[in-house]
Amino acid sequence: EDQVTQSPEALRLQEGESSSLNCSYTVSGLRGLFWYRQDPGKGPEFLFTLYSAGEEKEKERLKATLTKKESFLHITAPKPEDSATYLCAVQASGNQFYFGTGTSLTVIP
Amino acid sequence: NAGVTQTPKFQVLKTGQSMTLQCAQDMNHEYMSWYRQDPGMGLRLIHYSVGAGITDQGEVPNGYNVSRSTTEDFPLRLLSAAPSQTSVYFCASSYWRGTYNSPLHFGNGTRLTVT
Numbered sequence: 001e002d003q004v005t006q007s008p009e010a011l012r013l014q015e016g017e018s019s020s021l022n023c024s025y026t027v028s029g030l031r032g033l034f035w036y037r038q039d040p041g042k043g044p045e046f047l048f049t050l051y052s053a054g055e056e057k058e059k060e061r062l063k064a065t066l067t068k069k070e071s072f073l074h075i076t077a078p079k080p081e082d083s084a085t086y087l088c089a090v091q092a093s094g095n096q097f098y099f100g101t102g103t104s105l106t107v108i109p
Numbered sequence: 110n111a112g113v114t115q116t117p118k119f120q121v122l123k124t125g126q127s128m129t130l131q132c133a134q135d136m137n138h139e140y141m142s143w144y145r146q147d148p149g150m151g152l153r154l155i156h157y158s159v160g161a162g163i164t165d166q167g168e169v170p171n172g173y174n175v176s177r178s179t180t181e182d183f184p185l186r187l188l189s190a191a192p193s194q195t196s197v198y199f200c201a202s203s204y205w206r207g208t209y210n211s212p213l214h215f216g217n218g219t220r221l222t223v224t
Binding site for chain 1: 113140142144149150151152153154157159165167168199201205209210212213214215216217218
């Protein structure tokens with residue numbers, strides 16, 4: 001059964017304290033792994049797509065990496081405006097996306 | 110560009126009532142989908158469509174109907190609302206190339222309460 005698990009559920013960081021969020025997956029025929037950011041009361045906003053193991057993408061303080069079983073979202077020197085819920089999703093064979101339950105990140109000034 | 114537009118933003122229904130959640134996109138995306146988001150459950154796919162006239166069921170389709178008569182619109186119908194359908198509903202769209210989707214673009218959601 002296709003499954004996506006994110007950890008931790010919640011993370012509190014001091015401003016400037018770097019950390020990583022984890023997304024582990026078990027799917028047959030991975031076609032893409034996607035990271036999204038969701039702010040309260042809003043829809044998810046696309047951040048990155050990763051297609052194959054070893055691939056990395058960066059955007060400002062965020063860097064996403066992919067292995068055959070998991071993906072990491074590294075946050076370097078976070079700022080309070082990085083506070084949000086980060087969602088991971090995978091597209092397996094077929095036309096469906098499977099989402100994890102997200103990591104709620106709070107960055108304290 | 111407006112992107113994905115969902116209406117209404119909020120809705121309260123009584124058990125047994127029916128309603129339609131509207132979704133429109135102006136990006137000429139072939140793929141459109143509906144998700145519900147519940148605390149601790151993540152986003153779960155209700156129905157999706159890969160083009161006008163084509164729809165298919167997702168993970169949690171019971172109690173919901175969809176149709177796709179145009180590329181732009183993908184309404185979600187609740188046939189007889191139940192308290193278990195209290196949730197936040199998101200519409201999302203993307204380009205579709207048969208096997209690969211581009212990233213999903215989401216609307217800002219409809220918060221539905223069924224009493």
